[in-house]
Amino acid sequence: MIFPEGAAARTDTTDVAGRVYDVVIVGAGISGAIIADRLSREGRSVLLLEAAPADDLTISGYETYLNRFYGTAMKDNQAPYPVLPPVPMPRSTDARPLPPGGGPNTGGYLVQDGPHSTDTTYTRVLGGTTLHWEAKILRMLPEDFELSRRYGQGLPWPLGYDELEPLYREAEREIGVSADIEDQRYLGLHYPPDYVYPMRGLPASFLDQTVAKGIDGTSIRVGDDEEIPIRVRPFPQGRNGIPNPAYDAGRGFTPVGAVSTHQVEEGGRCQGNNNCVPICPVQAKYHAGKTLARTLHRDVDLLAQAVAYKVHTDPENGRVTRIEYRRYQDPQSTAYETGFAQGRTYVLATNAIENARLMLASGLQDRADLIGRNLMDHAYLLTWARLPEVAGTMRGTNCTSGITDLRGGRFRRDRASFSIDIHNDGWGWATGAPVTDLLRIVDQDHQYGFGLRRSLVDQVSTQLLLAHMIEVLPDRDNRVTVDPRYRDELGNMRPVISFKVPDYTMRGAAFARDLSRQLFGKLGAEDHTGYDPAEYGYVEFGGDGYRILGGNHLAGTHVMGTSPATSVVDDHQRSWEHENLYLVGGGSMPTIGTANTTLTSTALCLRTAKHLIQELRRQDRPVTLATIGAR
């Protein structure tokens, strides 16, 4: 994919001040990129305001991310990306246990008010969190949209699976999804009869096959009235695989590889590297830069290093009049100048936390007091064990398969559903493997040379880590707020997070912990799971201790619904109170089920783009004025 040379720097504050765009979009991640793409395709003028610096996307620029990642000891989600004073971002390394009833942790970008301390993150670079995401890309289940009606849980959706289904397909094309359709028909997930994914499913790892051999066909007793058979199932992936010739009625699919200002041939297919998170070395994994590169060939202005500071509205009618931004010249300095961007319509596409933060910092809490509330993120519970035989752990991409049968069922009346990932990267997430194994083998076992290498390989390649991605429901008290005492170096108020893991989720976690004991037993694996009360994320529930980690699947801070009394935006993600403002992304989702949020969020953004195209056309139509006194 060719990035138009100079596009990242062709717009300056003077250009922006002199234009009224059809659409001003805040945030150049996947949501902003896709809406910009669809609108510009219709000839609409678009401004993208991006907080992070943005050079033209080139293969060598991407490699500076890669080299930073290779060269750093701490391989967290943000390891490849620059830490810059004007655009701070949350890091898992900033999370700390909070003292019971004690003050907030203000050490990281997120001010954590507790009681739960989360290590959730998002990435503030051009292309956003899709740079570091894992690209596992599931649809929500039809029953996820009916949780409230069927089981009396969560907030109601104004849309159903059938309305989103064509948009899911469009999102799967845009992102480039690899999966075999026959693996993805379960728990009511349905597709048009001739549908196949753009690319064939990526191969299951040897570890997946080992686990499948041990547990496929096992029936799990859930509650008193439910028995659920489970099996290992491949996940759809936003990574390039073998194009399916049957896609699109036999027209096939051409994968989108690496982005650069000159022709490069890389990333057309996944190579099986083991660091999808935090960065794919070859860009076989989708990132929003692929959409941005195409979009910037059109009438789209990208103004980088412009951090939205305030949304200004007309107090008479609530309409947004302009976005005030702070633009820094030097990424290492916090000196800035103020600018204003004007459009006919405005889209906030930052993410659930930043959208809410910007609205609240602008003094725009809605009358129902919902902005920032109902903050959701998947709760991750990790369990880990040692398999009796070498299973090839550390080979293959981060995660290729899992157990998805407990995503749905009647048990959701009482406790959270979850999806289980089989992690090909061993115990890394839980224990810091393989580095911690290396240190132990050297320091405690006094091994060196070939013996050291052998021990390390033997110990790492039997590691099995299950990550249970547990549903979290909306809760009014889980929220993002702002506080003038806490600002970043550019003067923006930082997000203050108050979060408690709901009991509904913890009942799911307790069940997941118990289930993993059963599964390890089936596999003859030795359970090594343990949760340290001194670490952040520790939760006591029902007399047992657990550690709940963040999922980076932020949602719920401006939920959609059918009425301004119960929701912030309508089913097109249009603000009820500001008719030319759209708050888009995960924040609009009333529930998140057990699907990583990006696909659903993208489908919603495609819906918003279609609506905006109609809306702008409607506004452009000549108005017939009624003649006064006409009979």
Place this chain on the structure above:
Amino acid sequence: MTPHTLLAERRLPAEIDTMAELEAYLNAALRLEHATIPPYLTALYSLHPGANSDARHLIRVVAVEEMLHLTLVANVMNAVGLRVDLTADDFVPRYPAHLPSGEIDFLVSVQPFSQAAVTTFLNIERPAKAPNESSRLLPRPDLGAGTVLAASPIDPSRRFYSIGEFYEEIDRGLRHLDHLYRAEGRELFTGDVARQVTAEYFYSGGGEIVVVHDLASALKALELITEQGEGLGGGIYDGEGELSHYYRFQQLQLGHYYQQGDVPGRPSGPPLDVDFTAVYPVAIDAALADYPAGSPVREAAQRFNGTYGDFLAHLTAAYDGEPRKLLEAVPWMFRLRDDIEHLIRNPFPGRPGVHASPVFTRAPEERS
């Protein structure tokens, strides 16, 4: 298209007149395509990590496409019922080796990335059409050491003006044989389609693989090979809109990328940086015998040499009825890369300032 129109297209004399002669040519084509891969891989992996990103990507793409060409030749061979074998003792040339050129003969070496290497790459990929029909095949002077590639397999005393002319000969031969077979009521393309490598088995984002089942698809496969090398009809891009190998390499000399609309020699795209000093100075055309017996570097060189032989055997199986095996070429390439890097990051024993280098040529039996 009827046999008559194909006949009408065959205006030019072909040297290839029998299936055995076609086989000789296609086997030579396999050797030719393969012979460029060791020099490209060695130059590629001689680059210091973290430096020369532009050069790295340019060379890598060309190396991958040479493997595509190898696969396309294999598809043509399978389509006419010929067997593919990359395991013969002399399949890998002994470097330095000769490739054809119009003006001067030049040698291809396994060597580090350098100005000289780029010049060689340009020579290999140079667009070159013989000035007239009679100069397509030239008398071959005695070149001494080294393997002569793209010589006429039928008359070793003659060589082709260029790789393009060599493929032109196969093109003519296929048309001619197809015509002959038809005239006798026989079918030239009798190969089992299940032996063809299809797009899903070749590591690539696009659908560049040509499945060969008749004359038209065979000619298309050959055309793709020459276009990717030297461009379409004298232009800098091939029929798929991809920059041809010659012009890709030329960017390294001219310091700018080409973009659509450019004319040869005047790339107007973004600048590119080349640092000829950020390179491991690997030994040029090393042979196994050059490494001191018993040294760890000798062991590593022997191990790589064996692995490379196994890789060629694996490819042979993929081209000989098991196309699915080509999917494993990706992990194979990682293994080869790791083995090559073990060598090039170590000094050459007894040669100050020189690093060890991979040996691709099959080792002769050890002398005691």
